[in-house]
Amino acid sequence: MSSTADLLARRNRTIGPYSPLFYREPLQFVAAKGVWFTEASGDRYLDGYNNVPHVGHANERVVRALADQAATLNVHTRYLNDRVIDYSERLLATFADDLDRVFFGNSGSEANELALRISRQLTGATGVIVSDYSYHGTTIALAEMTTGLETREPLGAHVRAIRIPDLDRDSRPEADVLAATLSEVDAAIASLQEAGFGVAACLFDPLFSTEGMPRVPEGLLPEIASRVRVAGGLVIADEVQSGFGRTGSHMWGHELTALSPDLVTMGKPMGNGHPMSAVVTSEPVLDAFGSRNEFFNTFAGNPVSAAVGEAVLLEMEEHGMMARARSLGRTARAHLDGVADSYDFVRAAKGTGMFLGLDFAVDGAPAPELAARVVEEMKARKVLISRIGRDQSVLKVRPPLAFGEAELPILLDALDASLASVRA
Amino acid sequence: MSSTADLLARRNRTIGPYSPLFYREPLQFVAAKGVWFTEASGDRYLDGYNNVPHVGHANERVVRALADQAATLNVHTRYLNDRVIDYSERLLATFADDLDRVFFGNSGSEANELALRISRQLTGATGVIVSDYSYHGTTIALAEMTTGLETREPLGAHVRAIRIPDLDRDSRPEADVLAATLSEVDAAIASLQEAGFGVAACLFDPLFSTEGMPRVPEGLLPEIASRVRVAGGLVIADEVQSGFGRTGSHMWGHELTALSPDLVTMGKPMGNGHPMSAVVTSEPVLDAFGSRNEFFNTFAGNPVSAAVGEAVLLEMEEHGMMARARSLGRTARAHLDGVADSYDFVRAAKGTGMFLGLDFAVDGAPAPELAARVVEEMKARKVLISRIGRDQSVLKVRPPLAFGEAELPILLDALDASLASVRA
Structure with a gap:
């Protein structure tokens, strides 16, 4: 397996430097199962972002x-x-x-x-x-x-x-x-x-x-x-x-x-x-x-x-995935609504089911840089999410529908810690 | 497994009656391996048409x-x-x-x-x-x-x-x-x-x-x-x-x-x-x-x-498939050139490698109906080909590149018999 630097160089020489990558330092995954990725380093990441592996990676x-x-x-x-x-x-x-x-x-x-x-x-x-x-x-x-x-x-x-x-x-x-x-x-x-x-x-x-x-x-x-x-x-x-x-x-x-x-x-x-x-x-x-x-x-x-x-x-x-998305989504949305109430820079919680977000704003103006920081903080805590919206100020939490009750607290704890870290 | 009539009716009610089908009586395949299809009836058909299963069906x-x-x-x-x-x-x-x-x-x-x-x-x-x-x-x-x-x-x-x-x-x-x-x-x-x-x-x-x-x-x-x-x-x-x-x-x-x-x-x-x-x-x-x-x-x-x-x-x-396509293609093309010389209604052999054809014409005018008859005659002999061209008068012989020396005589024999049958 290539080192990240070597792989990036080879990537630039084949599919080119404009092919988009997530994160300031890109991730290199070697395997995934259910809602968990394994990185080249061996570290595991919780997938709170990818909707394509709907019923779970490598189902x-x-x-x-x-x-x-x-x-x-x-x-x-x-x-x-x-x-x-x-x-x-x-x-x-x-x-x-x-x-x-x-x-x-x-x-x-x-x-x-x-x-x-x-x-x-x-x-x-x-x-x-x-x-x-x-x-x-x-x-x-x-x-x-x-x-x-x-x-x-x-x-x-x-x-x-x-x-x-x-x-x-x-x-x-x-x-x-x-x-x-x-x-x-x-x-x-x-x-x-x-x-x-x-x-x-x-x-x-x-x-x-x-x-x-x-x-x-x-x-x-x-x-x-x-x-x-x-x-x-x-x-x-x-x-x-x-x-x-x-x-x-x-x-x-x-x-x-x-x-x-x-x-x-x-x-x-x-x-x-x-x-x-x-x-x-x-x-x-x-x-x-x-x-x-x-x-x-x-x-x-x-x-x-x-x-x-x-x-x-x-x-x-x-596996009753739609019903589970409903019940987990309610729990998650209630948590996000609480976050919106607790943080000045969170304007509102967004979404329903397994497609949720938080809209960041400071003094009524969209705060994309805060959203970006939370995405990177989440990554540092080994949870993957992204951001969307015209201002790129809305967190995008859109995990595989295979996401389960065991994983939700991990995602929400990482989110709480990331928000606290950004506020600090 | 559905009967052909039942399956056709269900097909019309889902993907619709305009979704194209090959042959006057469509074929229903249940398996394929290498260059051979198995039909619902259990009959085997030689694939002289499909270029998508390039290195062989179910390789x-x-x-x-x-x-x-x-x-x-x-x-x-x-x-x-x-x-x-x-x-x-x-x-x-x-x-x-x-x-x-x-x-x-x-x-x-x-x-x-x-x-x-x-x-x-x-x-x-x-x-x-x-x-x-x-x-x-x-x-x-x-x-x-x-x-x-x-x-x-x-x-x-x-x-x-x-x-x-x-x-x-x-x-x-x-x-x-x-x-x-x-x-x-x-x-x-x-x-x-x-x-x-x-x-x-x-x-x-x-x-x-x-x-x-x-x-x-x-x-x-x-x-x-x-x-x-x-x-x-x-x-x-x-x-x-x-x-x-x-x-x-x-x-x-x-x-x-x-x-x-x-x-x-x-x-x-x-x-x-x-x-x-x-x-x-x-x-x-x-x-x-x-x-x-x-x-x-x-x-x-x-x-x-x-x-x-x-x-x-x-x-x-x-498996040296390109080289094999070259050598088999030469053999096949020589045979087709011979056919063109022998049959009044074949204007010319066409193509190279594993993409070959015969252009049908009568009195200098394209003869699509002859090409269509040969395609159906080939099907009756359990060999699949098709036709192309602005007049649909050119046989299209374009098998998987996995096509081998054992199969070529089967295809060419079926072609000879089909041509003879059409001339008769």
């Missing part, structure tokens, strides 16, 4: 499904194959009745691209409404909609980015905040129509993860959706971060917000790290797109991915 | 690498990780010295999207030159460049599709054919510049697989590339089909045609069916893009994909 059922199916058959969907249909049925059973068809892909970017492509074709429009600090993928079309990280592409002329309000940062009455945002949406729609783009879709992560988990007015997303539909657009819920039971209360983030999407995209946790994604939609939408395009994705829906996806769903179910 | 080394690494660690590249760097070095060692950096992705579509995105950013232009019967992926930007299958998107105003000539179908002297194509390229470049798009890139599969493996004039691609470069554009080689030693003579298709690309994209065979892809480029190109964009792809470059990719390269090397 035995998932690895067995992967290995067994790969040793048996791995091929595209141009031949008939039981596994992908079994899995499709199991996945679709977690959705409302009208969301009963699925396209598979290999990444969240592919899923969002396809949802956008379908929306453009079905509406004949190109205009898109997104949140003004969001991220949905790496492709050209998605880069033109990106406001949540640095891309060289300017925001597309056909894109309108709406500021998602945060009641924790807004002193106006909730109804006024809602009305202001909806009038921003109305103006965006009018502007897209006047410019001739029309409205193809709105695309939102129901939890507004990248945005920093704002506490939004009741009914915000359904109200936006109904306006977009009146303008002829489709409604896309990006569940790459909020799906698969992460909220604890619902399998899908859009259910939590009472949004009824036309298209639901999913990725990251779907295959526990195996590259796979999907767009779930209705029969009319699938038919309208499928009948007009020869659409085929070589790797998508292969039996190995299907076996892995099924193992993830079975593992979640057998 | 033991690949499955072991996949299972071992998935049981150890599977995580993104924001932590340091030996496996992805080891693999990057091994992969880059197969390229010319100036192609020494790599971006990873999860599909050929992602690779071509990124190559296009990089080209647009680095040139400040959007114009693209492709072949007029080509396919490079499923995204919106790639659909706007697609002419090789049905998409609802019209050809982009910024796209020029060049007719790739086939000397087997053209009676003019080779030099005249070359000159005519290059003047078409000159006109395309002028038109892109006049329209204000400029030239961002040309993007070609060096073997022109989708186009039906035309026999092109010597020097065609380097000549096109030099014109594109003069106009400020970058040169992208799409090696999704032609790479990884398929030609038998070279690791990469662009080497066969003496093309020096700025960006090389690869996918399908790279992970033997595990979803992975890459863009290989130079240090200046990586730096120019990386320094201006926060670019990160969650699944890409994970240690499981790296372990699998490495196993593919090792397996190719250990």
Whole structure:
């Protein structure tokens, strides 16, 4: 095994110096099991950050499904194959009745691209409404909609980015905040129509993860959706971060917000790290797109991915992971609410289930440097978290759903100690 | 296991009736090993078609690498990780010295999207030159460049599709054919510049697989590339089909045609069916893009994909698969040339290495229905092939590179019998 310095040098000469790394001093892991990493030094780190290894790093059922199916058959969907249909049925059973068809892909970017492509074709429009600090993928079309990280592409002329309000940062009455945002949406729609783009879709992560988990007015997303539909657009819920039971209360983030999407995209946790994604939609939408395009994705829906996806769903179910996320999330959120009350520089606790945060602010202004210090303090205590939000001032606590009762006190103790250390 | 009829009905109710299937009566496979499928009926089929299971279906080394690494660690590249760097070095060692950096992705579509995105950013232009019967992926930007299958998107105003000539179908002297194509390229470049798009890139599969493996004039691609470069554009080689030693003579298709690309994209065979892809480029190109964009792809470059990719390269090397593709390809091509001489309705044999074809024509007109009949006759003899080309008149023989000396006579005997049956 390489030393860290040597590995960094080799990394710079292959995948390059811009490939992002976490932490001031990067970590080099050699193994992981459940919610624990083992570093090259032998030290163990608790994973409070990674949502991709959803049912736990190196989950035995998932690895067995992967290995067994790969040793048996791995091929595209141009031949008939039981596994992908079994899995499709199991996945679709977690959705409302009208969301009963699925396209598979290999990444969240592919899923969002396809949802956008379908929306453009079905509406004949190109205009898109997104949140003004969001991220949905790496492709050209998605880069033109990106406001949540640095891309060289300017925001597309056909894109309108709406500021998602945060009641924790807004002193106006909730109804006024809602009305202001909806009038921003109305103006965006009018502007897209006047410019001739029309409205193809709105695309939102129901939890507004990248945005920093704002506490939004009741009914915000359904109200936006109904306006977009009146303008002829489709409604896309990006569940790459909020799906698969992460909220604890619902399998899908859009259910939590009472949004009824036309298209639901999913990725990251779907295959526990195996590259796979999907767009779930209705029969009319699938038919309208499928009948007009020869659409085929070589790797998508292969039996190995299907076996892995099924193992993830079975593992979640057998271990009651969603219910556990709910109960642990409540305990954790209560603790974070207490922290927010105790620390001047913590504006509010954020999130639900196994997606939680703390918003740092000093004299009403976001305090990203405090959040950064807490992230590093947590790392020094061998607990991994990160930060998000337009100001990078919100701690991002988003562990594998395999996170258990034994681990929660370790994370919260490390957080308390880190906060005390930052205050000192 | 479901009956075929039941499975088809369930398939229509989940992934839908438009998801393409091969053959008049689709095949349902339950297992595959090496170059042999096992059908639900228990019958075995020889795989003369699939390039994704490059080193053989259910290859033991690949499955072991996949299972071992998935049981150890599977995580993104924001932590340091030996496996992805080891693999990057091994992969880059197969390229010319100036192609020494790599971006990873999860599909050929992602690779071509990124190559296009990089080209647009680095040139400040959007114009693209492709072949007029080509396919490079499923995204919106790639659909706007697609002419090789049905998409609802019209050809982009910024796209020029060049007719790739086939000397087997053209009676003019080779030099005249070359000159005519290059003047078409000159006109395309002028038109892109006049329209204000400029030239961002040309993007070609060096073997022109989708186009039906035309026999092109010597020097065609380097000549096109030099014109594109003069106009400020970058040169992208799409090696999704032609790479990884398929030609038998070279690791990469662009080497066969003496093309020096700025960006090389690869996918399908790279992970033997595990979803992975890459863009290989130079240090200046990586730096120019990386320094201006926060670019990160969650699944890409994970240690499981790296372990699998490495196993593919090792397996190719250990079993001398490229050399075998060369020698078997010569034998097969000689046989196909003999067929072309013997049958009135076979215009020409096509291809090289383990990517071969026969072009069917009657009275000088493409005969797709004959090609279709041969494909079905081959299936009846339990050998899988397909057809390609603008007229769907070219047989597509593109087996796993694990194809061996024992299998070649089986395929060629079945082909002879199928041709005789079609002539009868």
